[in-house]
Amino acid sequence: MHTPDVDIRTAERDDRRPPSPSLTHEQPTPGGVSALPPALGVVRRAAHLPRTSWDRLAGPDNAYLATRWLDVAEDTSGAAMRYLTLTDGEGLAGALATAVADADAPWLAGRPDTVLRLCAEEGRQGAQELAADLPGDLTDALLPGLVCGGRHLGRTTLLNRDGHDATGERLLGAAERMADEEGLRSVAFLHVDEHDTALRTLLTRRGYRSFHSEGYHWLLVPQGGFAEYLTGFSAHRRRRIGAERRAVRDAGVQIATAPLEPADIPRFAELEATLLGKYGMSAWTPARSAAILERALGACGPDALAATARLDGEIIGFALIVVHQDRWFAHRAGFDYAAQRRLPLYFELLFYHLVEAAAQAGATIIHYGTGSGAAKTSRGCLGSGQYTYLRTAAFGRGVGPHRVPVSRASTTPSSRSMENDITDPRT
Secondary structure, eight states, X not given: OOOOOOOHHHHTTTTSOSXXXXXXXXXXXXXXOOSSSOEEEEESOGGGSOHHHHHHHHOTTOGGGXXXXXXXXXXXXXXXXXXXXXXXXXXXXXXXXXXXXXXXXXXXXXXXXXXXXXXXXXXXXXXXXXXXXXXXXXXXXXXXEEEESOSSSSOOOOEESSXXXXXXXXXXXXXXXXXXXXXOSEEEEEEEETXXXXXXXXXXHTTOEEEEEEEEEEEEOOTTHXXXXXXXXXXXXXXXXXXXXXXXXXXXXXXXXXXXXXXXXHHHHHHHHHHHHHTTOTTOOHHHHHHHHHHHHHHHGGGXXXXXXXXXXXXXXXXXXXXXXXXXXXXXXXXXXXXXTXXXXXXXXXXXXXXXXXXXXXXXXXXXXXXXXXXHHHTTOXXXXXXXXXXXXXXXXXXXXXXXXXXXXXXXXXXXXXXXXXXXXXX
């Protein structure tokens, strides 16, 4: 349920530090809408946002920028989140979600230092060159930093009602001033979609440098469900998919999708921690997963779905699905590898079954996010490139090249271990 729109000037009075003059001097007067240009505001809690108008800006494909998910991110990320708003006579014209990342942030896949380090190690376009222009250790060079566009992975963006360049300029300028005044070492958009040309052009014009960070994937749900989905593949692939489904069925695995149940959360948390540990995030704990799952259930209610695989009554695999309008977002997953053995459970649970369930529910798109691009593409997903954009005072100082440190498996995520993405868990 959405809360009514509130007056930010009133709601924020007791919930923020003394205002920064550079961000507030154009606020409208209490008597009504000012004749001055659109007013900038800084909000420290999503609960105090004009939620209806913010969600209208976010639209159907930005579930993780909807206010209810911002509530989840605030309560589980441990980051200081702030929201920049631009309001005119018609209401909310633009908005930008931000979070402060420091060296203690456990969300490694959402930090500019670890994203740049990983992408440089993998040889992604532009990453090594950009890293070479930063002094010393990447963590020292970039953190603490302001992460913009949301605390999620994939399609981080700036919300803009009319697509006006001036709206984006005002919000970006405000974010940069806020970062400078607080002594932050960088401003970053970690995963800007290749098709978000307005934002990419604006960031380039403002001096941000970029590199390829990931791929984002989604699946168009056929109205005819799995039968129609299957027709999109070659005969060879159809035979393989049929064999995979039979293997799961013959093993006695039961697959179902239903609203997330609190009683299942401890088991889901255990399975997710196992998956993330397999891909290098050994510091991730079941308690952290459980906190996110519990908060997601509290925020989304019946829109938090669980696809589960059970063998002899025991849960051996799960996926958390966030329903947002007519889109489904596959958000988290986990598997019991010992029980699963070599069964193609990932494909059955996340694709074949999910296509059937989504079609029956009237969903039109399943968003799979970043990671495991080859596996997702092989099962019918479309994809687009994601690009990190960085602004830091260290650029342009003539700093000589340096060697990018090799990351340790215990602290840096692999290319398929992103914290809130659906990844291929097979060996």
